[in-house]
Amino acid sequence: MSRFPYCLCNQISQRLKAHGIVEQFDAKVNGKIEACLRLLDPITTESGNEDKKLNSGKICQVIDQLVELPMEHQIYDIIDAAGSCGITLKEICERLGIELKKSHIRLVNLCYRFGMKVQEEQCLKSKANRVWISKNFNPEPEVGLICKLDENKTLNNVPDSSKILSEFETSTTSGKLDDPAKLEDRGVGAELSCVSPRNTESNFVGTSADLQDLVLDRRSTVSHCKSVSSSVEADNAPSGAFPSDMLKPFSTGPNQRYASLSLSVDNTRRANRILERLKDERFILKSEINRCLICFEKDKSTKVDRKTIDRILTKLQEQEKVKCITVHSPVISEYSRTKDCVVVVHPSMSLTPELFDEIQDRIRSFNCYIHSKSASHQKNDLLLPVMEGIQKNQSVIVPDGQASKAEAMRANGFVLAKMICAKLLHSFIWDCLHRSTSHIDVLSSKKCAFEGTDTPHSSSKLFFLEATIKEMPVELFLKVVGSTKNYEEMIGKCKMDLHLSDLPPEEYKFLMDAQATGRLSLVIDILRRLKVFLFTVELNLSLCFKLE
DNA sequence: ACCTCCCACCCTGCATAGAT
DNA sequence: ATCTATGCAGGGTGGGAGGT
Structure with a gap:
């Protein structure tokens, strides 16, 4: 007792x-x-x-x-007194001085015998079940939208208490709530045996078709997991030409019992926001989602964590509502390196090179926006006119204190005009790939995946950028990238018709220092934005470009 | 009581832009 | 060149809840 x-x-x-x-x-x-x-x-x-x-x-x-009074009557009175706000099971237990853990089965049984409304909610770091008596229940529209269940499993519409109990029978595992034999007799046990305990959070009838089955049962989750992973390989995996990887569906780990867990109300709402935004836009950067959700929830005391967003996206991927791809982007300051960015796209979206180009532009402008915003916080300037559509480019030559260096670079032949530099570099790479010398064949490693097809990219050629740059003549390097090294010495190297690859490693490092790498990256980025290059990753994930 | 998972928070490292 | 401010990503941590 x-x-x-x-x-x-x-x-x-x-x-x-x-x-x-x-x-x-x-x-x-x-x-x-x-x-x-x-x-x-x-x-x-x-x-x-x-x-x-x-x-x-x-x-x-x-x-x-x-x-x-019977305890259950007291519980009913407490819930009734809570009115339209409802009350959490935890609060009920606190008021009655009973342990939630021990009384949980009794409480949920009671709630459903009296036809109460139960909704799971996120309370700080933990979940809580809030209950209302049916006449006091006034669902929040958004929650109602996102929590629709199969009609057959919607408790509100099922007056048959045996069925209600049968759902909870599965949730309480011990089967103490009702006689299981009775359930079998009614023929509902089998139907409901797959219902996840967490489905109990979702006993509302909503109207959104998008998220109707956001809350999955155990069987469907597993099958979805399988189908996602297979479809990724078969249908959605980008061809070698695309610089992306599909994000692997969330691994359920060794313990399958958690595999079926649905999203909490908060996370379902967040998922809804992501899907809403995806309706309007072709793709969303994960960083954007983070900012967007934090912005939406700025009234809350807590901030949504990135890992929470990862879980939401994993869930949405499992349900094939979104597709997450990792796009490798060239680092603006270092042409030979890439930075990965997770992008959320609609599953029906075809991953064309144009889309990737658009994504890379978005990544670039998003980064510009973020950093210019952070920089603007440092300034005390108040109202500055905003030039829409105009982006400030990186300054290559720092005028203050470096005039002598800039002068030295100009003396070595450095061309200030970026577009001229871009044209020079483009011409060089074009010549490289179309010459038939043996060492160039190594650069043009293989014909690109589009060749021979009827796509507009049929003339594309794949090449390793870093290797190609090393084949650059010193003279061209001095024009496009520039160097502050001694003029006479540089002229000597030019006259010898040396290439960068001919230089000793120390000398190459000296020429290709951090500043030079940044300047070269800038020129390469211009070519990429002009659609002359199509950035790609292929051949053991080496950094490659396609020359159009 | 123990384990596992979810969640938010914190710390650290890195990248970037602007100021000095 | 260095410092500062900001943002992002990865990893770790601890509290809470549910299951065994």
Whole structure:
């Protein structure tokens, strides 16, 4: 038998005292002073003028007070008193002084026997089940939208309490709520046996078709996982020409029991926002999602974590509502390196080179926006005019304190005009790939995947950028990238018709320092934006470009 | 009681832009 | 060249909840 809760005992005694049925007094019990209760005679406390009827009513009232209300009635009263706000199971347990863990089965059984509405909600770091009695329930529209379940599993529409119980039978695992045999007799046990316990959060009827089955049952989750991974390989995997990898679906790990867990209400709402945005835009950067959700939830005391977003995206991928791809982007300051960016696209979106180009432009402008924004915070400048569509380019030559260096570079032949540099570099690479010398064949490693097809890229050639740059003549390097090294020495190398690959490693490192790498990256980025290059990753994920 | 998972928070390292 | 501010990503941590 369970321990009678002290809190509940206190409540009852207070009630009895308030009604003048008992009084509290101190008595010596086993040598210790203890608070005791003394029963007052209800009849003798009343005036002798009262008629029998009144006395009879009072007696009934007293009996009502003396007879302890069933716990379930008290719970019902508490939920009823909570009105339209509802109350969490945790709060109920706190009020009654009972343990949530031990009473959970009893509570959920009760809620569904009385046809109450239960909704899971995120409370700080933990989840909580909030309950309403049906007449007080007024669902939040958005939540209603995103939590629709199969009609057959929608508790609101199922007056048959046996069915309701049968759903909870699965959630409580112990099967103590009702006789399982009865469920089998009614033929609902098999149907509902696959219902995830977390499905109980979603007993609302909504209208959104998009997220109808966001909450999955165990079987469907597993099957979706399989189908996602296979479709990724077969249908959605980008051809070698695309610089992307599909994000692998979330691994459920060794413990499958959590595989079926659905998203919480908060996360479902976040998923809804992502899907809404994806409707309007062809793709979204993961970083954008992060900022967007934080912006939406700025009223909340907590900020959505990136890993939470990862989980949401994984879930959406499992349900084939989105497709996550990793796009490798050239690092603006270092042409031979890439930075990965996860991009969310609609599953129906075909991954064309144009789309990747668009994504890379977005990544670039997003990074520009982020950093210019952070930089603007440092400045105290207030209202500056905004030039829409105009982006400030990196300055290659720092005028202050480096005039002499800039002069040295110009003396070595450095061309200030970026477009001229871009044209020079493009011409060089074009010549490289179309010459038939043996060392060039190594650069033009193989014909690109599009060759021979009827796509507009049929003349594309794949090449290793870093290797191609190393074949650059020193003279061209001095024009396009520039160097502050001694003019006479550089002229000597030019006259010898040396290439960068001919230089000793130390000298190459000196020429291709951080600044030079940045300047070269800038020129390469211009060519990429002009669609002259198509950035790609191929051949053991080496950094490659396609020359159009 | 223990384990696992979810979640938010924190720390660290890196990249970038602007100021000095 | 160095410093500062900002943002992002990866990894670690601890609290809470649910399952065994």
